[in-house]
Structures are given as structure tokens and as C-alpha cells.
Amino acid sequence: MSDQVAETDANPETDEAEAYVLGKRDVAAILYTVEIEDREKLIELMEPLHAADIADLLEQINTFDRARLIRLYGHEFDGEILSELDEGIRDEVVSLLAPKVLQEAMRELDSDDVVDIFEDLEDAQQATMLGALDDVDRAVVEQALSYPEYSAGRLMQREVVMAPQHWTVGAAIDHLRATPEAELPDQFYHIIVVDPRLHPVGNVTLGKLMRSKRDTLLTALMEDSFQIIPATRDEGDVAYAFNQYHLISAPVVDEDGRLIGVITIDDAMAVLDEEHEEDILRLAGVGESSLSDRVIETTKQRLPWLAVNLLTAIAASMVISQFEVALAQIVALAVLMPIVASMGGNAGTQSLTVAVRALATKDLTGSNVWRVIRRECLVGLINGTIFAVIMGIVGIIWFGSPALGGVIAVAMVINMVIAGLAGTGIPILLERVGVDPALASGAFVTTVTDVVGFFAFLGLAAAVLL
């Protein structure tokens, strides 16, 4: 640790450009020690690195180097590295670890981390890991798995610091000092005050506890901001609550409202990060994905969305084929028609992204849905008109036909208003019927803007120009 501090201290400005990035040279130095099988030097180079950085390193090197490094590193392998590792290569790494190393690694972790690692493993690796756990940990993992995936019950840690309502500051401090280290969470920032039925009634921060007189009642020190989380609540909603209400930790309760665990903000932050990643990738038509996935896995992940896109593209082509007569007579139509579709597609994607994001942050609700839809259509109308004028002029200059300019202008306005309507309406409808709007909106919206764009442009052209 002291190495880290010294380094940050010595050159605080050089690391501006790529703060927190493991240098190419560091990676090369580590791989060199693996190459020459210099175990001591490897351990020396890895020692100052945080588990999260070691995990990043393992993700960035190739499979062959990864296996050699892990074998050479041996029993130095820390449980936290597994915890930080991308799910994509966790299976691989678990299967590389000697059973004893794995057992050792698991023993150091908090219950929530063990569960987190366990639930993402494939069956074979799950069996390996269950074998490596001691009885207590195995019971914890099995209990956690009884809660739904992505629920607060899976996210929470079981180690909780609680105190009855009638306790004073002195009683709480004495209790804390008397509790053995192993029964306390790794880190904790609050004491949860509970009533006789174990229902949480409030939080007391350690700072307040430490500064108060010994005879003060805990209930007199409780925080303003307090949120109780049911064990079945979706982890995305949990992350939202932490961010919305600036929580540091929150008690988790079972269906009877009894305290069964606690979620801390660092876990909530990790969930927020994952949810964002999911949204951003889903919007682009990529399922789960990571840089350490192999070619075949990546190909499979990308394929479904491309298949959907092929269907919508064929649908658009069928619209075009209805106007073969017009296209055969006026080639300019073929030249200009992608512009109308493309502008609609872009405007639709803009509206849709804002809507998906607003739904995720719970800013788009029953109270403002119609105002937002109206706004998006109006924005489409205004921008559509501006670009219609520009394209109308381009059409006249390029092809010398005012009628053609007029047709493309009108089609553009129509398509961009529809883009605003579809871009907002489709995600809202999907959300209402319980489909993730990030996942499915894109396909629907571009289908609408393609079909409407080609139909409006070619249809008007056929009516006006032929």
C-alpha cells in the first residue's frame, strides 16, 4: 500500500492523461516474468496492485498467458481478484485454480461476494466451488440463492450491526467492542436500530455515535434519510434508491419486515454501473458483452439483433418494391430516398434514447407522459421543417426539379414528426407491457421510420411526379 501512496504522491500530474490505467510497459514487464518463469519477480510486481487492477490485467492478456500467469502466481491468488473479474472469464480462471488455492481465496470474502461469484459460474465450476467452501459459507450461498436473481436478497450481506431501540450510546459501543471481529462486516458505517420484532426503525451513523454522551438513547440520534429495502426488490431499483436518496447503507427485510441483511453503497454503485452498461449495450443491439469474450461467443451475442434488423430492412425493401415503376422512371428517387429514411432514423433514435433514459431514471411518469410526447413531436416538426427546406433546395439544385425538392421536403417533415412520436411512444408502451424498452425499442422505431420514410417519399413522388 505504501508503494501506491508514494507513487501517487511523487508524480501527481503525469498520471492525468491515463489515470488508473495499467501501463503497457507494466503489463509487458509482468508477462516477461511469466515468460522466464521468475515467480519471485512476478509476486514483487503484482504486490502493489489492487485486486481490481490484477483482474483487469487478467482480462486484457490472452488465454495462454492467463493460464501461465495463474499457474506461476499459485497460492498468492486472492479471493478479491475473483470477485473483480469479468464474468466472461471467471469460469476459465476458477477451473485453472488448484482446489486448495480456491478454498483459501473463498475464505477471505464477505458472504455477498461469495454469492456474487457463485451465481455467475457454470455448473461444473459451481460444483468445484461448493466443494471448496466450508459448511457455514455453503449454507450462506444456498440461502442467498433462494432469493430471485438480481434481487436485494442476493445483493445484501448477512453480517449486520444492529441494536435494540431501548439501547443507549454506551451500550451500543460496549456491544461493538465485545463482538468478535469475524461476526462484524468488513466495513460498516451505521448501526441499525430495530424494534422487538426485529423491524428496522432507523440508522445511527458511527460519527454521531462516537460524538454523543454514553447515556444518550440511540433513537435520539437516528438519521433523517432512512429507506427499508424488501429482499425481493430488484437490484436496479435498489441502486436507484441509493443514488436518489444518497444512502450509504440500507437494511434489507424479509416478507415479515424482519431485518435479514444490509446493502452498502459500494455494491449499489457496482449495480448502477452494470445497469447502465446493460442499457447502453442493449440500445445498440448487443446483449451481454465483454472484451474478454471469444469470437464465437461475441458472434452469437450480436447475431439475434442483426437478424431482427435484417427482417426490418427487408420490410422496408418491400415498401420500396411497391414503387418500382416510379423508381424505374426517375432514378433520382433511388438516390434521394435513403436520406429521408436516415434522417427519420436518427431523429427517432434521439427521441428514443431520451425516453429510455428518462424511464430508467423514473423521470418519465404518468404525470408528464403526454407533455413529453407532444414536445418530441413538436421538436420533430421544427427540425423536420428546417431540414426539409435545406433538402428541398438541395433537391432543386442537384436535380433541377422543384417538384422533387417539394416531395422530399414534405416526406422529411412527415417522417421526423413520426420519429418523435414513435421514438417516445414505443418505449413507453414497451415499459407498460413489461418489456425492457432499452432492448426492443430500437428495432421498432427504425422499422417505423424506414417504412414511413420510404412510403412517404416514394408515394408522394409517384403521386406528384409521374
Place this chain on the structure above:
Amino acid sequence: MSDQVAETDANPETDEAEAYVLGKRDVAAILYTVEIEDREKLIELMEPLHAADIADLLEQINTFDRARLIRLYGHEFDGEILSELDEGIRDEVVSLLAPKVLQEAMRELDSDDVVDIFEDLEDAQQATMLGALDDVDRAVVEQALSYPEYSAGRLMQREVVMAPQHWTVGAAIDHLRATPEAELPDQFYHIIVVDPRLHPVGNVTLGKLMRSKRDTLLTALMEDSFQIIPATRDEGDVAYAFNQYHLISAPVVDEDGRLIGVITIDDAMAVLDEEHEEDILRLAGVGESSLSDRVIETTKQRLPWLAVNLLTAIAASMVISQFEVALAQIVALAVLMPIVASMGGNAGTQSLTVAVRALATKDLTGSNVWRVIRRECLVGLINGTIFAVIMGIVGIIWFGSPALGGVIAVAMVINMVIAGLAGTGIPILLERVGVDPALASGAFVTTVTDVVGFFAFLGLAAAVLL
């Protein structure tokens, strides 16, 4: 607060569907009290709400209602509501508040919150707010503004709990008890241990402090995970460090390495959220945006990207216009050409989103850049081949021409490999030259896939079929 608890407690399952969303009925009830100007009932309804929820409410209602509500609510208006409010309507709300109410609201806030509100206001409102601050707060704001925008210096709070290296647990606890409430941060979780030059050397958690003997040295209790943040570091990198290293708070130092403030995880989480929002919106070609923006503002935000898209669409059209002869002879080309461009565009967007995301999380580095580019091209080749076969067959069935089927198949493979190359290479190049890849990649990549798609398909068609 007790109302909140009771509510969550009473119906833990009814709020599953829309956890943390203010019900339409609640909003209507509040607006009704505004309508009939029943101030007491309004205050009663607002009382159980968290400041963040009140801010959401204000964002969701229209300008007219907002003004009426704020006027009726009067001096109940809490500083934290301003803090939680979307920047888009903060100006409007500040200008609605009576000077005295504003002054009162500011007084309750921590220094980082005051700075955060202040820096986003327009000049007129900044003047109003400076007038409302007392001398100490004004000095704090002015000092914070001396750090670059979006830097750790702006994000940190000045209230710090520190202790010299030679102190024992007992000395630290006595010091904490003797310090007046006002000089301590609202919430704190660590004591920062500093050397005689005020350089931070480690963190001690309050939990450890409380459980240790009075004569233990603080240096013996310091955490493993410790990161020092220079005041000039970008806030995005700060948020990354918190997430990567599971930090709860981190000391901020000036250019001489002296402790000047502290950043806590709740602020880092808010930054992470904002950075994600920015990325997701930029990828869709929307600048800053929020649901509470007016039509004109929204129109302006969307326009630049649409203008860029118009240029790239025209560029693609110019490629098409080179093949007017072929298009005039074979109408099927006009029908099929959008499919090739569309599939390339989608594959490119997939690659580009994965690359932009990996750059943001620092997973794509010098060590693995070539491996990732090679992977994306290979994925493009495999998926391209699969869809080429499908489209070749569709082409033959639909238009009865094996040659046409062959042409579209080959063009598809070419465009999807290029999509993988451009989708990965362009964001990496942009990042290298210092342009945000999320902002600009989309335009470049779709231009490439449109141009290559039309050129490959029509060019091959002209060569083979004519």
C-alpha cells in the same frame, strides 16, 4: 421520516411494480392544493417527501404549476431540493425564490453542494445567489471555482476529519468529541491520517477506531485500500476510482500533495450516473438533455447531430448517384441496396458501442487493442457470411437472379467486416486525439458503412450484372 418507514413497512409488496415512483394520484393531490391555494394541506402533503422526490415532482409538472407551487410553498423550500433539481430548471426555480428563502436554503448545505448549484446557474442567477450567501460560504464558492470545471477540486467538500500520524485512538476520539458540530462534515466515515506536511498517509474507518484500545496508534489501524486524488483530476476518473477500488471516501490534495478536502462515495456515484447519461445521450447524438427542457432548447440540442447526419446521408447519396445507369436498368438494385447499408450500420453500431464502453471503463488499452480489432473484424466476417447466405437466397427467390443474390452476398460480407474495423478503430483513434469517442464515433462509423455498403453493392452489380 416515520411516515416513510411506516409506509414502506405497511405494504412492502405493492410498491414492487413502481418502486420509488411518485404516484400520479399523489401529484394530482398536490396540484389540487396548489389550485385551491391551501398552503397548510400542501405542506402536509410535501412533508413526508424526500428532497429528491420533491425535485422530481417539480421537474414533472409544467412551468405554470411550478411557479404557483413554489410561491405557495414559500419559506418551507429546502436547500437540498435545489441541490437535487435538474440543471435545466434550476435557473427558473432560483429566480422564483424570494431572496430570503434562497438565503435560508443555502445556509443548510455543505460546501460541495453550494458549489455544485452555483456553477450551473446562469450569470443573473449566480449574482442573486452570491448575494444570498454569507461571507464564509462566498469565499468557499470562489475558491472552489478556481479549480477547473468537472475536477476533483469542484467535487470535494472542504470539511475534513484528519489526525496526525503520531495520534492514538484515544486522542482521535477526544478530538472528535471536542470539535464543534459545524466544523465537521454532515456525514463522515473515515479519519484521514496526515504527516507533518499535511500529506495524507492513510484512512482509518470509524468502526475500527471505535473497536480499538485507546492507546493503539492510528497508523496501526489504517486501511489497505487507499487512494489520493489530485484536485485537478477529472471527476469521471474520480468516479472510476471509487467504483474500481470500492472507496467510501478519498482525500483530495493540492499540487504540493497537501490535504485540502475529501470526496465521498455518494458524490462519486452521482458523477458516475451523470457520465453514463452523457455517454448514452452522446452515442444517440443528443447533447445534454433533460425532460424538463423546453421545445426550443430541445430542438437546438438535437439539430447539430441531425445536420451532421444530413451531410453523411448526402455523401452516401452521391455514391449512389454514381451508379444511376445501373439503377435505371435494374430496379431491384434500388430495392435491395438499403439492406446492405442497414446491416453494416447496425454491425458498426454494435462494435462501436462495445468499444466506447470499454474505453470508458479503461478495459480497452494498448495491451489488447489489436486483439480486439481482430476479434471485431472476425465477428463481422462470420456474421456477414451467415447473413450473406440468407440474403443471397432471398435475392434469388425474390428476383430470380443468382447473380444478384451473389452480388448482395459479397457486398454484405465486405460491409460487415468494414463495420467491425471502423466500429472499433474509429473510437480508438478519436480517443487518442483527445475527442470523446461517444460524441463523434457514430457519425463517422455510419458514414463509412453507408458509403462502403452502397459502393460495394452497386459497384459489384455494375461490374457483374450489366
